[in-house]
Amino acid sequence: xxxxxxxxxxxxxxxxxxxxxxxxxxxxxxxxxxxxxxxxxxxxxxxxxxxxxxxxxxxxxxxxxxxxxxxxxxxxxxxxxxxxxxxxxxxxxxxxxxxxxxxxxxxxxxxxxxxxxxxxxxxxxxxxxxxxxxxxxxxxxxxxxxxxxxxxxxxxxxxxxxxxxxxxxxxxxxxxxxxxxxxxxxxxxxxxxxxxxxxxxxxxxxxxxxxxxxxxxxxxxxxxxxxxxxxxxxxxxxxxxxxxxxxxxxxxxxxxxxxxxxxxxxxxxxxxxxxxxxxxxxxxxxxxxxxxxxxxxxxxxxxxxxxxxxxxxxxxxxxxxxxxxxxxxxxxxxxxxxxxxxxxxxxxxxxxxxxxxxxxxxxxxxxxxxxxxxxxxxxxxxxxxxxxxxxxxxxxxxxxxxxxxxxxxxxxxxxxxxxxxxxxxxxxxxxxxxxxxxxxxxxxxxxxxxxxxxxxxxxxxxxxxxxxxxxxxxxxxxxxxxxxxxxxxxxxxxxxxxxxxxxxxxxxxxxxxxxxxxxxxxxxxxxxxxxxxxxxxxxxxxxxxxxxxxxxxxxxxxxxxxxxxxxxxxx
RNA sequence: CGGGGCGUAGCGCAGUCCGGUAGCGCACCUGCUUUGGGAGCAGGAUGUCGCAGGUUCAAAUCCUGCCGCCCCGACCA
Numbered sequence: 121x122x123x124x125x126x127x128x129x130x131x132x133x134x135x136x137x138x139x140x141x142x143x144x145x146x147x148x149x150x151x152x153x154x155x156x157x158x159x160x161x162x163x164x165x166x167x168x169x170x171x172x173x174x175x176x177x178x179x180x181x182x183x184x185x186x187x188x189x190x191x192x193x194x195x196x197x198x199x200x201x202x203x204x205x206x207x208x209x210x211x212x213x214x215x216x217x218x219x220x221x222x223x224x225x226x227x228x229x230x231x232x233x234x235x236x237x238x239x240x241x242x243x244x245x246x247x248x249x250x251x252x253x254x255x256x257x258x259x260x261x262x263x264x265x266x267x268x269x270x271x272x273x274x275x276x277x278x279x280x281x282x283x284x285x286x287x288x289x290x291x292x293x294x295x296x297x298x299x300x301x302x303x304x305x306x307x308x309x310x311x312x313x314x315x316x317x318x319x320x321x322x323x324x325x326x327x328x329x330x331x332x333x334x335x336x337x338x339x340x341x342x343x344x345x346x347x348x349x350x351x352x353x354x355x356x357x358x359x360x361x362x363x364x365x366x367x368x369x370x371x372x373x374x375x376x377x378x379x380x381x382x383x384x385x386x387x388x389x390x391x392x393x394x395x396x397x398x399x400x401x402x403x404x405x406x407x408x409x410x411x412x413x414x415x416x417x418x419x420x421x422x423x424x425x426x427x428x429x430x431x432x433x434x435x436x437x438x439x440x441x442x443x444x445x446x447x448x449x450x451x452x453x454x455x456x457x458x459x460x461x462x463x464x465x466x467x468x469x470x471x472x473x474x475x476x477x478x479x480x481x482x483x484x485x486x487x488x489x490x491x492x493x494x495x496x497x498x499x500x501x502x503x504x505x506x507x508x509x510x511x512x513x514x515x516x517x518x519x520x521x522x523x524x525x526x527x528x529x530x531x532x533x534x535x536x537x538x539x540x541x542x543x544x545x546x547x548x549x550x551x552x553x554x555x556x557x558x559x560x561x562x563x564x565x566x567x568x569x570x571x572x573x574x575x576x577x578x579x580x581x582x583x584x585x586x587x588x589x590x591x592x593x594x595x596x597x598x599x600x601x602x603x604x605x606x607x608x609x610x611x612x613x614x615x616x617x618x619x620x621x622x623x624x625x626x627x628x629x630x631x632x633x634x635x636x637x638x639x640x641x642x643x644x645x646x647x648x649x650x651x652x653x654x655x656x657x658x659x660x661x662x663x664x665x666x667x668x669x670x671x672x673x674x675x676x677x678x679x680x681x682x683x684x685x686x687x688x689x690x691x
Numbered sequence: 692c693g694g695g696g697c698g699u700a701g702c703g704c705a706g707u708c709c710g711g712u713a714g715c716g717c718a719c720c721u722g723c724u725u726u727g728g729g730a731g732c733a734g735g736a737u738g739u740c741g742c743a744g745g746u747u748c749a750a751a752u753c754c755u756g757c758c759g760c761c762c763c764g765a766c767c768a
Contacts, residue, residue, distance in 0.1 A: 132702090210767090260768085
């Protein structure tokens, strides 16, 4: 491609509305432009990178035995009513009506459509297993689109769905996808890590997220330094503590006057106790029903764990109204004794005794509370947010924390959709069985952005070779000097001949401008053709990542570059 | 949806408090000089000042309503 003909508007200035480096650079490097909130147009350079990622994804999905399909983006409401998600999915689902007033939605994901397709066409175990995937534009009406392509409303996604006759088959399919994902992100040249994850509203029993490591990532993850355990923070388990016998403090329950003292901090200060000696009582509305969650004063409740424990759809902190209804006191004085709600407690309270707790009476707390003696807990469970001082739940080793960008997610769905939508088949014995499903997503645009977050410097993007829109740019420093341009053309044509995507910077610009642009758009190899070296029959090759420069004769260039590019070596 | 901020040339911004013919830098066009890390000089073009009402002799500026965008929070395969 000749740069002079390329639609590539680069910019020197950092766009004021872009916060993340990847967002800034994608705009500055002329990869994309915003149309409206959370919706972007991709320009030639950006689209090229997207296609590189897509191609890697395709190759590895095909290799793993999946088959590419293409499903509708506009989907009828009936399908979503059948799965239950028409109600359950909420406002992220963009709904619309056609001229006949029939209801539709824009697909945020395609479980319903694929399940419908498969149930109509697959009738026997002989046709299983199957894994179908597509690369499609999805639409999710995000409350707050931000971070450029990282969290937008319209976005490109690869989604795959596996159908197996039984749980064991589904396990195999899941494993294949897990391995394929490892290959995909490795081939993209990314530093990533699969972590155990919560399966969220998509449902299902088991899932992993693929996280690209980046401080700017939206997700917090933790991992063990000793073993392989790694998990999203919202999923990370805490080991159940050894059940100590309650010290069984003989001290009697005592009501103490604590005017205006509400937070754990205030309670500790006022009563001269440590947070570990206080019980925090949080009241949640779980699908509208009050539930009291007890946890040690120094710990935080993990709402995802609470939601999963209760098996509820909606979970939020209770309103003042509800708090008053169950405790007959205002917010800040809730406790377990006499509360009109289910009571569950975190493992951190196992063995607790003689603790401080709200009295369910305004301006009063109770001290010397003994769980078991003074109130009953429905159950103890792991409801806590993990923290640095906690041991690895698997091996007891030391854990570390990091941030990551979720670029892929694999789920074992089980029969959630196949049951609801009757995706059935006849087994060997002629018996009707429910298919077992899995679903597997990769955010294409997000992968591109994550690659930039991980690969950039002060001058711009530094593409990993496999994702580079062009692996090579040829830069004659002055196109008005015939020999420079002619040599550039010669090298350009020889590489084009070999099938290399080369960019020839044939613009009548000063060398500095060309260098800055080449760095900004992150091309891995730059062939610089200048008068001094050329008079000796030589040109320079510069590595974008290291800045290292090699001087070669013109005749050596082609072979040198072909070798680097085909090796896919890191530069 | 709650809190905060912004909307003026393609981009980044000043001007708004205190009403009086709309400015700066970059980019763009022309010419000359320059030519290995975003050139210099000279000249030039570019605006429904987010939209709609209102006040006023006069509105980018004051008032009302609306729209859009960004940040924080809540929310989120």
